[in-house]
Amino acid sequence: MIDLRPDxxxxxxxxxxxxxxxDIGCGDGALMAALRDRHGVDARGLEIDPANVSAAVARGLSVVQGDADTDLxxxxxxAFDYAILSRTLQTTRRPDRVLDHLLRIGRQAFVSFPNFAHWRVRASLLFGGRMPVNRLLPERWYDTPNIHHVTIDDxxxxxxxxxxAIDAEWFLSGDKRARPAGANIFAEHAVFLLHR
Structure with missing residues (x-):
């Protein structure tokens, strides 16, 4: 059984x-494999990193190498019931266009992203004057794939x-669910289910 990240x-x-x-930005295919094995889902993937594409294909998954900004x-x-973009929105050059493609390709779309308005991020900037490096944001500012620092309110x-339309929303603080009230400050991560 595959152990999945909380989002x-x-x-x-x-x-x-x-x-x-x-699944756009599917990484090594962990989510796709879980959906296939647990729910009989017909899962396809698009991934930019060749090593992740190889890992996903080795799991028996249908994944192609591609870029969300240009290949959607x-x-x-x-063509799909769901288009999924997990921890990828903030790495795209044009998140608005990628989101439009998600909702064109899928009847619904799941989008998850780190919340850059979380109180720890704010405190790191306010008291330390530096971008945080932590479990959720492990890279330094100069080697991070995150080029857009999105917040829940943004x-x-x-x-x-x-x-x-937002059909559902979930918020995480660490690996636990967080309350929707005050999520822009207290949630480290957000997951949205959308449709147009």
Missing amino acids: LAIIARNVAPDSRVL AGYPDQ FRAMVAERGI
């Missing part, structure tokens, strides 16, 4: 059995501006 476990629990899924345009409309505003 991936939330997504796995909320994907309907026997559905079709495209080739996927047909409504994300909610963006989806509202684009006419996107």
Whole structure:
């Protein structure tokens, strides 16, 4: 049995059995394998890192190497029940366009990301004057893949501006669920289920 990161476990629990899924930025395919093995999901993946593509293919998964910023345009409309983007939104050049593609390709989309407004991030900047390095954000500012520092409130505003509906939202502090009230300050990580 595959042990999933907390955000991936939330997504796995909320994907309907026997559905079709495209996991963009799928990493080594852990979520896809869990969905396939536990729920009979037809899972496909897109991953930029060749080593992760090889690891996912070695699990018997259908994964191609590609870039979310440039390669999603080739996927047909409504080809999947769910499009998933976990811990990838903040690494894309144009998160707004990637989100539009997710909701064009999938009937619903799961999006998860680290919350850069969490109180520890704020405290690190306020008291230390430096970008934090911690379990959730393990890279230093100069070698991080994160190029957009999104907050929960930023994300909610963006989806509202684009006419996107939020079907469900989950928040994490460490590996535990956090309350929605005050999530922009107290949640380290967010997971949203969306549709247009």
